[in-house]
Amino acid sequence: MTDSWATTAPGEARAAPEDHRAAPDHHTVLGTDLHLELRGPGLRTGLMDALREAVRTGRLAPGARLPSSRSLAADLGVARNTVADAYAELVAEGWLTARQGSGTRVARRAAPRTPAPAAPRTRPARRRATYSLMPGAPDLAGFPRAQWLTAARRALTRAPHEAFGYGDPGGLAELRTVLADYLARARGVYAAPERVVVCSGFVHGLTLLGTVLRARRVRAVAVESYGLRQHRKVLTDAGLRTPALPLDGYGTRTGELAGVRGAGAVLLTPAHQFPTGVALHPDRRAAAVDWARATDGLILEDDYDGEFRYDRQPVGALQGLDPERVVYLGTASKSLAPGLRLGWMVLPEGLVAEVTAAKGEVDWASSALDQLTLAEFIASGAYDRHVRSMRLRYRRRRDQLVEALDGRPDLRVTGIAAGLHAVVELPAGTERSVIEAAAWQGLAVSGLARFRHEAAEPGPDALVVGYGTPPVSAWTGALDALCRALP
Template structure:
């Protein structure tokens, strides 16, 4: 007979596309099912449709399907039990790779420990409280929440964020000027489009930062000259001398990765430049909730909400996997950002937004941040104490806030420390990794993300770090 194709959708089975080939219906069906199991399209334990349902979907006699099932059970491909239906047998049938696809080669294991900056302790995500908030949010969700959604994001979350950011970060945040995005990178992508639309050609950046952010700007067609940097932060007084710059990207509360807050005079200078030139400040407030030995440094946005684009996320306070961020925009930018984003909210789950709104308004977010602040402070104190005992010549800076510290090293030793860490099974990055290619070379240092390891790995990571600092001089230039 000629080939026939069918897709079956039964109440008691799985959707499956099958091809019946050959001269006989029964043998064609058996071959198709064997092939589906052999290639892994039907995994062990999958319940198949009843013989009546499959026969109706394929347009063949029920007895034909029943006979095919019975023979495949006898061969061991399927199992059949009263009340449990017909299922794919739990057998060790190997899956054959598709033609032309090479098998993956086994890879060497990664580092045993990680002190890379930029991640919170993922093991501390508040699962139970988040689940409670999700249940309450789902119960109360209006029917329209399951539609495509407002491109600004759910009004419940924008309202909760407006209250929280004003209270905790000193941000002037009207819900109508907040746009929800999937994280800082998404927000920066949107701003890249908007800036190009405003005929901006250059965005100044800090001498130290993340190349992934710089690359997004250059991919948008923007040049990224670096601002000089010293112990007081970026030298914003020099913005005026950078002709053609229409915006500046900054981390003023806690410079990433060098860890210093922007000096008050330089905060004022940045705002003065923006007012006088018509430029914009893109403020990355990536870890503003976490401070330890100083008064909170409020968001720069509070000094001039019409000249600062405030970008925040739940990535450090909760987890980056939530993919939830927010932009607080000057009034004249809201329309342009929404046009860049598109007509519907296609990037952030409405239910996740509603859950975060409930998490904030219920007080669970504040409780979680306070608890994590204590946890990370203990980590920081343990890091400082271990270094004082085992590597007393190492100067530690950038520790009054945030989730990472900067360890200053003797000149010319940064590379050897990174090599020594690799031999200790420790993932670690040097400050030079974050330096702009056009920036003046700075001091040798490593950036230690002390929030990253789970509790079970913290002691081992700290020990590996200290051994790396003490054993760097034993690593040869060749790494042998």
């Protein structure tokens, strides 16, 4: 009679005799988890069929190591010989491989060949985009990895245990307190910590506000005639109309708000209008606040890149004119990286309870560790240093863009010296052809028409050049490709 421990799958080391008087089996703790459903007339056949199916469907990838026969037998509640025999037969069939010291693994079989697709009969495809000057993104290569890691370590070391619970729907107190101090200092925002609600970005914040406004029986939110279509969609999905306010060289014509039927709020980018690049004139700032006071309305202020002004000190946030009529929205998406999914709202006192209720009873949106890290990053001064560093980088790029187009009277860079993008006005009727020419140069770039509200009058032909997007290594190549594509 052969002892059960003496039967091993090919490639497995011979185990020592089991001591059945020992403590409960610990091999399942040491092994690898593998979910299998055994079906069929017998245990061995069912196990083999389950393993074949797992390999065939890709659930067990080529080269994946299987649990030892002892571990899998304990998990499945079957005899070890049953697993060892199944492994041995699958090795013989070519599904598995086994080598001494390497264990039992899924065989690395060649993928079946597929016929090459027929060559297209159309003209050759345009070059895949090598460079991108699409607006809306920072230079991701500039993310301060080392400083962020330092902040994360400090935050993790100092964090109380309670910080890793479900959390307050408004966000962690540590971040809200630091944000209130920073926004007051850097953006002129009246931002008591209890008025700050952390969210996972601007769209998340706008979604919550859309829900609250609809619950308040607001029928429409006025928007700028040029802006992101996604933002308008968020509001329309909430059941709100989005009538357009016209723009000119002084920004959005907020004096026309009184004539917008049913508007209970207006969405503005006052510091640096997206995408036209103009700043809202002081008289029009005042007109927006006067409208909000007279109608019990709200101003939703998107301060998406207010920290990046190059020709003078950044203009303070509109919210400072009337904190009870303006909702201030900011994010780390442009200053750090959109992948952090961290944003914030500074709310009028009467709106805090409704927004936090819309967000939920617990904070589902933002990682506690990321909130603590950002709080430490700001409090330590690293955020200010990073913003100043990136401000210099983006300013140089904008200057280089303007210099590269200097002397070409058919082209004009418009908008204030700020942010991560600039508008390049083109000769009439050339916007589409220039975008096509840029694509042939391997450059992705956007036209101004892409951002026009459906009800707005057409504006000039222009490109919206996101000079903040390329990494340092690609900036020169992207600028050269743009110059070749321009008329």
